[in-house]
Amino acid sequence: MNSQTYSAPAQDPLLTGLNDKQLEAVTLPHQSALILAGAGSGKTRVLTARIAWLIQTGQVSPTGLLAVTFTNKAAKEMLTRITASLPINTRGMWVGTFHGLCNRLLRAHHREAGLPASFQILDIADQLSVIKRLMKLMNVDDEKFPPKQVQNFINGCKDEGLRAHAVDAYDPHSQKMREIFEEYDKQCQRDGVADFAELLLRCYELLARDANIRQHYQSRFKYILVDEFQDTNQLQYLWLKLLTGHGDDAKHNCMFAVGDDDQSIYGFRGARVGNMRDFEKDFNIQHIVKLEENYRSHSNILDAANAIISHNTNRLGKNLWTAAGAGEPVRVYDAYNDTDEAQFIVDEIKMLHCEGTSLGDIALLYRSNAQSRILEHALFSANLPYRVYGGLRFFERAEIKHALAYMRLIANAHDDTALLRVINFPTRGIGARSLEQLQASARTDNCSIWQAAINKVGNGAFSTHGVNRAGTKGIEGFVALIRQMVDEAYGISLPELAELATTMSGLTAHYENDREGEDRIENLKELVTAAVSFTNQDFGNHNNVDGETEQDLLTQFLSHASLEAGEHQADVGREALQLMTVHASKGLEFKAVFISGLEEGLCPHEQSLYENSGLEEERRLMYVAVTRARQRLYLSHAQSRMLHGKVRYGIPSRFLDEIPEELLKRLNAKPVARSGGARDYSELPAMMSKQQSSNQKNAMPWKIGQQVAHSKFGNGVVVSYEGNANDMRVQVNFGREGLKWLALEFAKLIPI
DNA sequence: CTTACGTGAGTTTTT
DNA sequence: CTCACGTAAG
Numbered sequence: 001m002n003s004q005t006y007s008a009p010a011q012d013p014l015l016t017g018l019n020d021k022q023l024e025a026v027t028l029p030h031q032s033a034l035i036l037a038g039a040g041s042g043k044t045r046v047l048t049a050r051i052a053w054l055i056q057t058g059q060v061s062p063t064g065l066l067a068v069t070f071t072n073k074a075a076k077e078m079l080t081r082i083t084a085s086l087p088i089n090t091r092g093m094w095v096g097t098f099h100g101l102c103n104r105l106l107r108a109h110h111r112e113a114g115l116p117a118s119f120q121i122l123d124i125a126d127q128l129s130v131i132k133r134l135m136k137l138m139n140v141d142d143e144k145f146p147p148k149q150v151q152n153f154i155n156g157c158k159d160e161g162l163r164a165h166a167v168d169a170y171d172p173h174s175q176k177m178r179e180i181f182e183e184y185d186k187q188c189q190r191d192g193v194a195d196f197a198e199l200l201l202r203c204y205e206l207l208a209r210d211a212n213i214r215q216h217y218q219s220r221f222k223y224i225l226v227d228e229f230q231d232t233n234q235l236q237y238l239w240l241k242l243l244t245g246h247g248d249d250a251k252h253n254c255m256f257a258v259g260d261d262d263q264s265i266y267g268f269r270g271a272r273v274g275n276m277r278d279f280e281k282d283f284n285i286q287h288i289v290k291l292e293e294n295y296r297s298h299s300n301i302l303d304a305a306n307a308i309i310s311h312n313t314n315r316l317g318k319n320l321w322t323a324a325g326a327g328e329p330v331r332v333y334d335a336y337n338d339t340d341e342a343q344f345i346v347d348e349i350k351m352l353h354c355e356g357t358s359l360g361d362i363a364l365l366y367r368s369n370a371q372s373r374i375l376e377h378a379l380f381s382a383n384l385p386y387r388v389y390g391g392l393r394f395f396e397r398a399e400i401k402h403a404l405a406y407m408r409l410i411a412n413a414h415d416d417t418a419l420l421r422v423i424n425f426p427t428r429g430i431g432a433r434s435l436e437q438l439q440a441s442a443r444t445d446n447c448s449i450w451q452a453a454i455n456k457v458g459n460g461a462f463s464t465h466g467v468n469r470a471g472t473k474g475i476e477g478f479v480a481l482i483r484q485m486v487d488e489a490y491g492i493s494l495p496e497l498a499e500l501a502t503t504m505s506g507l508t509a510h511y512e513n514d515r516e517g518e519d520r521i522e523n524l525k526e527l528v529t530a531a532v533s534f535t536n537q538d539f540g541n542h543n544n545v546d547g548e549t550e551q552d553l554l555t556q557f558l559s560h561a562s563l564e565a566g567e568h569q570a571d572v573g574r575e576a577l578q579l580m581t582v583h584a585s586k587g588l589e590f591k592a593v594f595i596s597g598l599e600e601g602l603c604p605h606e607q608s609l610y611e612n613s614g615l616e617e618e619r620r621l622m623y624v625a626v627t628r629a630r631q632r633l634y635l636s637h638a639q640s641r642m643l644h645g646k647v648r649y650g651i652p653s654r655f656l657d658e659i660p661e662e663l664l665k666r667l668n669a670k671p672v673a674r675s676g677g678a679r680d681y682s683e684l685p686a687m688m689s690k691q692q693s694s695n696q697k698n699a700m701p702w703k704i705g706q707q708v709a710h711s712k713f714g715n716g717v718v719v720s721y722e723g724n725a726n727d728m729r730v731q732v733n734f735g736r737e738g739l740k741w742l743a744l745e746f747a748k749l750i751p752i
Numbered sequence: 753c754t755t756a757c758g759t760g761a762g763t764t765t766t767t
Numbered sequence: 768c769t770c771a772c773g774t775a776a777g
Contacts, residue, residue, distance in 0.1 A: 070766045099767045123767085196767050231766075269765060368763050373769085390765095427753065563767065583764050605763050621764080644762060645768035 014052050014085055018045075025289040026050045028256075030059065032244075033287040034229075034280055035258040038320045039305070039627035040296030040589065044074070047227055047258050048081040054223060055086060065223040066094040066243070068101060070231055072564045074587075075100065078227070094221070098236055099196055099563055102203035106194075107555075109213055113206045116192040118411045118555040121562035125396065126417050127151060127195045131180070133420065134187055137443060140180060144173075154181050158197035159270040161204065161235045190448065191416050197235070204239045218245040222253050229259030229279070233270040237278065246282065255283060261316045262309050263624050265583060267617050276316060294320045294627075296589050298327020301633050304659045305626040311658050312616045320627070328632055329665035332656065335638040338597075342378035344667075345594050348634060349384060349577065352592055359385060361591040363578040365625050367603040371596065372579050374642075379577065389580035394530075394566030399507065399520040403527055404561055406501040409482050410489045411554050414448035423449075426510035429474035438475070453479050481505070494553045498531040534560060582625040593629035595622075598637040599650030622655045709750045710742070 015023055022042055025035045026049045037043035051067060054060045069075045075096045083090055094101060103121065106113050122130065131154070132147045157167055164182035169175040188194060194202060207214045224244055226232070232240070245252040257279055264273040279285065294302055302320045309315070335341035349362060364375055364386075372388055379386045394400060402425060408418035424430040442452035457476045485504055489497055502508050502524040511517030511524070534557050578590065597603055603622065608614035626633060637652045742749065 072767085074766085097767060121767095124765090199767085228766080266765075268763080370762075370769090424753095429753090431753085565767085581764065583766090586766085602763090607763060617764095642768070 014049055014056060018042075018049065019293055021289055021291050021293065022046050022049070025291065026053050028287050028289070030254060031287060032255045032279075032283040032285055033257070033289065034276065034285050035256070035289050035291060036316055036318055037258050037260055037291040038294060038318050039260065039263060039624070040294040041291035041320070042293075042295060043258055043260075043291065044077060044081070044227075046291065047225060047256075048078055048085065050256060051078075051082055051225060052085045055088065060222050062088050062090070062093050064220060065225065066101070066221040067225040067227070068096065068098055068240075069227040070097060072097055072100070074227055097563070098239070099199050102199040102239075103559055103563060105203050105217075106199065106206070107559075109206060109210075112210055112213060113202055114189075115194065115202070116412065118192070118552070120191075120193045120408050120412065120415055120418070120555075121199065121559055122188070122193050122195040122417065123396070123562050123565065124151070124196070125401070126193075127155075129420070130187060130191075130193075130417055131184060133416075133439075134184055135180060137439070138180065138183060140176065145176065145180070150177065150180055153177050154184060155195070155197045156270060157181060158195075158201045159233045159235050161201065161238050163201075187416075190414075190446075192412055192414060193417065200235050200239060204235060204242060207239070207242050214242065217243060218253065223256065224253060225256040225258070227258055229257040230261050230264040230273050230276055231259070231266050231271045232275050234272055234275075237272070237275045241282070244283075252283075255279070260318070262312070262318065262620055263586065265586065265617060265621050265624055267613070268611075288316075290318055292318055292320055294322045296630055297322060297627065298324050298631060300326050300329055300663050301626060301629050304330050304633070304663050305623050307660055307663075308619060308626065308655055308658045309623040312619055330659065330663050331632070331634045331665050331667050333634065333636040333667045334652070335636055336640070338374050338638045338641040339378070341596055341636050341638045342374050344636065345375065345596065345634070346378045346382045346384065348594070349379075350382070352632070353384075357591055359575045359577050362594070363580065363585060363588070363590040363592070363628060364594045364596065365580060365582050365585050365628065366595075366597050367582060367605055367621070368597075369581060370643075371602075375579060375596065384577060385574055386577040386579055387574075389578070389584045394523070394526070395561040396565050397520075397523055399511065399523055400527055400561075402507055403498065403501045403505070403524060404558065406485065406505045406507075407497060407554065408558060409450075410486055410497065410501070411552075411558065413450040413482055413486075416442075416449045419449050422505065423453075423478055424474070426506040428477050430478065434472070434475060450482075494535045494557055495528050495531040497554060498528045502527065531557060582621050585628050586624050589628055589630055591630050592632040592634070593625070594634040594636065595625045596636050597641070598635050598653040598656055599641070600653055601648070601650050602641075603653050603655065619655065622653075710747065 015026060018026060019042075022045065025033070025046050028050075035043075035046060037046065047067070051065065054065065055062055067075075067078060069078065079090050079093070079095050082088070082093075082095070094104070096104070106115060106119075107117070110117050110119065128147055128151055131150050132142075135142055135145065135147060135150070157164070164178050164185060167174075167178050167181065169178045185198075188198065207217065221243060224240060226240060240255060243253075244255050257276075259276060261273050261276050264271060267273065280288070297305075299322050302322055306319050333341070333344050335344055345364065349359070352362060353359060364372075366372060366375070369390055376386065376388065395404070402422055405418040405421040408415050409422070413419070420435075423435070438449050438452045438456065441455065442449045445452065445455070447455075453475050457472065457479050481504070485500060488500055488504065492500070508521060508524055511520045514520070535553065578588075582595070595603075604615055604618035608618045635656060637656065638650070640647050640649045642648075
């Protein structure tokens, strides 16, 4: 390695504790580099140390670098760590998500980007409603063109950097899709809104089109650091290339990309693992550093993960190892059915908990959300506290979106999506007919619905005489309300504004009359609280750097609400088991991990087998799941499972076969006979639907929780067992005498 | 404008 | 099975 640029003093606090590879990555010379960071290899540490090191050695100023992540959480984490290691002000630093940074850039140059200063951001739900509305207007058959599919199409195109006109369409169906896409973009433009993908595409196009702005940022950002590079999509990569000045003749800036091709699990959303190889080639990467030392798991777990992932082809190549010992074997449980599987998990959790593992350090992972139900049921019955990740987040809740819609209308009443959301909520007698009329006149006049409403009720002076159609009164009321809100909003603080949006709109009153509105009112109050803390914490956070325009706090808050929808669930204080999909578990770690539902058809998922390289992504998913565990890993599968109201019989996942038997401890059944060669899975889908003869699980001699008496140790309770019918050992908790393993063959245990 | 019922779909989802 | 959504009736 070329170390002429800098030689690290060994005692440098930034660099102490780094292993050789980490140190190498952190102190790489001034060139683009690719860091292959395995799970639990200290990736974030390296990324932040790199930033700190670059700054501290004077190679770059804090404002001269850009660090981009996928999640707000990761961005925050990075900022926190930077602040902890360097006495610098992170304000004005460009550390954030792709969307957050693009938003920031677009706000600063909204005119050049062709957007209003207070443009709003559509989340997926908003976007879908725009599409549905538009399709109705265009008279498109939503049977032939399911709105969700249209949405995926539009986002998919944008993620590849394509506008409607650039999309190939040779058949009527795709031509229609393209047409909707085009109309959709026009509609958004008129509303002054941008969807998630639009933020990136708009930003990309701006940089591509406007040489001044491009060069400005290119000369500013000497270093670009990218986290989770394997998850970047086509457009994100193009954006990065543009920012580094890659396409231009001038020598380009440095890109420091950190990623793990084995953890690429978002291909279905447009992520391109291939970007890693492209990066290597496009940037003529001289430095690929592999971080393979894992600080998380014992080696049995890592070896299992390595074995599984080695079945993938075309990897960049990496093998995790650890200085920690082998640890416990990976436990495998062959359940009779899904209920049995859930019960097994509950029993094991009870035991782990008895032994002192805190519930919050235990995760239950599954491939699809539907699997959580049965687990929840079992946990609930056992009185075990749990927390399910997923579902609606704070800013996605209906009542919150309603309040935000009022706030959006205060910022810009021409926002059709916001208007339609609340024009009749709380109800004010505006029915479908009057709405249709409004939408129709908006379309004829090519104006916003707000404008159409104003035209209808007259500008300012309300004419209550003459023909008053049913809806007019309601519309008048709505127009007056919004105007009044805008008036009142003038000069007040953001929390006051949030308060205004929840009360003056009638939302609070509406929910007060609702029997089940209590929680919603609580949430609305919480929204005001969120506005308070946003005001305090983010005040000046987006200060004028570099000609950024001062955007009002309201717009900032609304962007924040869209871009950072909040935690998935708030009750963090309580000690609770963590239930989540494997996708949601990425980046997390737990002392003990249960991966359930390891059956063909579920994991790998049936659907994935029809997609090309679908199986490999499923395997990466399994790899991610396995590498979450620090000490103990349970893999379970059920011989039968209730799915879509029918009993399905599944065979164990092929991924189980890919783990060497010596790493496993089969908790009940005898190991599946290994046929030496690979199993033939080609006819699986057919097999799945057939009913196989189910071999009954061996009867367990001792159930967990069974009370027993022992001549020497006294009374106890069975907490665990292992082995098979001939050679069974049970673990018994004798209270004061402690936990004992007893071989059933010798120990005289009497059930009581 | 609610409420009830029928219908159909049902992987994963950082922003 | 279970949820979300759309349509019909009250």
